[in-house]
Amino acid sequence: xxxxxxxxxxxxxxxxxxxxxxxxxxxxxxxxxxxxxxxxxxxxxxxxxxxxxxxxxxxxxxxxxxxxxxxxxxxxxxxxxxxxxxxxxxxxxxxxxxxxxxxxxxxxxxxxxxxxxxxxxxxxxxxxxxxxxxxxxxxxxxxxxxxxxxxxxxxxxxxxxxxxxxxxxxxxxxxxxxxxxxxxxxxxxxxxxxxxxxxxxxxxxxxxxxxxxxxxxxxxxxxxxxxxxxxxxxxxxxxxxxxxxxxxxxxxxxxxxxxxxxxxxxxxxxxxxxxxxxxxxxxxxxxxxxxxxxxxxxxxxxxx
Numbered sequence: 001x002x003x004x005x006x007x008x009x010x011x012x013x014x015x016x017x018x019x020x021x022x023x024x025x026x027x028x029x030x031x032x033x034x035x036x037x038x039x040x041x042x043x044x045x046x047x048x049x050x051x052x053x054x055x056x057x058x059x060x061x062x063x064x065x066x067x068x069x070x071x072x073x074x075x076x077x078x079x080x081x082x083x084x085x086x087x088x089x090x091x092x093x094x095x096x097x098x099x100x101x102x103x104x105x106x107x108x109x110x111x112x113x114x115x116x117x118x119x120x121x122x123x124x125x126x127x128x129x130x131x132x133x134x135x136x137x138x139x140x141x142x143x144x145x146x147x148x149x150x151x152x153x154x155x156x157x158x159x160x161x162x163x164x165x166x167x168x169x170x171x172x173x174x175x176x177x178x179x180x181x182x183x184x185x186x187x188x189x190x191x192x193x194x195x196x197x198x199x200x201x202x203x204x205x206x207x208x209x210x211x212x213x214x215x216x217x218x219x220x221x222x223x224x225x226x227x228x229x230x231x232x233x234x235x236x237x238x239x240x241x242x243x244x245x246x247x248x249x250x251x252x253x254x255x256x257x258x259x260x261x262x263x264x265x266x267x268x269x270x271x272x273x274x275x276x277x278x279x280x281x282x283x284x285x286x287x288x289x290x291x292x293x294x295x296x297x298x299x300x301x302x303x304x
Contacts, residue, residue, distance in 0.1 A: 019093050028072065029094045036065050039122060045115035058100050063108040064119065065094050078102035078109070124252050124275060134247030135276030139284040140268050142261050146237040147224030154226050154236045155205050156216040164206075167199045225258035239264070243272050252276065265289040266297045273303065 023029060039061075042048045046060035069091060070081050082102040084091045109116070127133050174192045178185065208217055218224045218236060229235050241264045243253040252275050257264060265285050273279045283303050 019089075019097075022089055023093045027090065029069065029090045032065050032068050032072075033094060035123075035126075036061050036068070039064075039119065041115075044118040046112060058098065058104060058108075060108070060112070062095050062098055063100065063105065064116075066091065066100070066105065067109060067116070068119075069094060078106040081105050120254070124250075127248075127250050127252075128276075132248050133245045133250055133252060133276060135245065135278040135281055137246035137282045137284070138243055138252070138272050138276070139246070140241065140243045140265065140272075140289070141286070142264065143240045143242070144227065144229045144235065144237055145240060146235050147218070147221040149218040149221035149224045149236045151226070151234070151236055153219045154216060154224075155202075155209075155219070156226075157206075157209065160202050160206050160209070163202050164199065167195050167202070170195050171199075223258070227258070228260055241268050243268055245276070261286075261288040262291050262294075265291070266294040269294070269298050269303055279303065 041060055041064070046064070048060060066081055066085070070076055070084075075081055075084060079102045082100070082105060085095060085099045124133070171192060174188050174195070178188045178192070205217060205219070209215075216225055221236070224236050224238060226234050226236050227239055229237075239257045239259060239261070241255045241257060241261075242251055244250065245252050253268065253271050255264075255268065255271075265283075269283050272283065273281070281303060283298060
């Protein structure tokens with residue numbers, strides 16, 4: 001039986017092929033490359049000036065191209081993107097064979113949230129320029145994302161008071177034992193010291209709450225909050241609001257929040273009217289978004 005036979009890996013080639021010849025003219029990486037090169041990155045907030053001393057860093061344009069490529073191809077992990085730089089011919093062309101490590105990729109994403117948001121807004125402006133956004137019918141919804149912060153490391157005033165009350169009772173109990181028992185004195189003193197350290201920890205968290213004015217605080221992921229996800233089930237995470245235009249199902253806006261859906265509609269509708277530059281359109285939201293204030297603001301803007 002005959003099979004298709006591959007080429008000999010050790011065979012020398014008479015005519016070499018450039019990296020550019022391998023990528024087709026209509027490949028998406030050429031669009032990413034042209035789009036990023038057209039952006040005023042410094043105006044968006046990306047750091048483009050570096051000191052001459054030390055090892056030179058990667059230009060934010062290259063890292064942004066990699067970030068966008070990963071987003072379009074459902075590759076979000078920094079370690080996976082690092083691998084793609086070394087094995088994916090499209091990424092090799094896009095980054096001119098640069099190979100940033102996963103820490104560099106992760107730090108770029110972490111350090112430039114506002115600038116990346118402006119890049120997203122730039123894509124919306126391009127869509128408007130090519131008449132890809134209708135601005136007559138929009139829909140909004142949310143996605144709940146769990147944070148790395150556990151419920152154990154999320155605190156509010158009630159939880160802090162409960163811990164402090166428990167510690168005070170244990171300290172009083174150990175103090176009584178210390179005055180009546182001689183054999184376990186060192187063990188009891190160690191327990192007292194441990195409880196005092198725990199009390200100091202919760203007092204520090206209490207101080208952070210007082211200084212920030214927040215109703216809760218997360219110690220592992222400081223931006224995450226405890227949210228109701230579904231059926232009164234709570235998780236520490238984020239609530240991501242998104243708005244999509246009806247004409248070509250183009251996402252036109254998003255917002256990462258720490259609030260439930262009921263408080264989101266008025267803000268997202270207001271922002272949508274500014275983006276589409278139109279106040280007379282229909283907005284679709286489910287019943288979880290309906291509040292009197294939100295409906296009043298929508299009505300005032302002629303949004304139905």
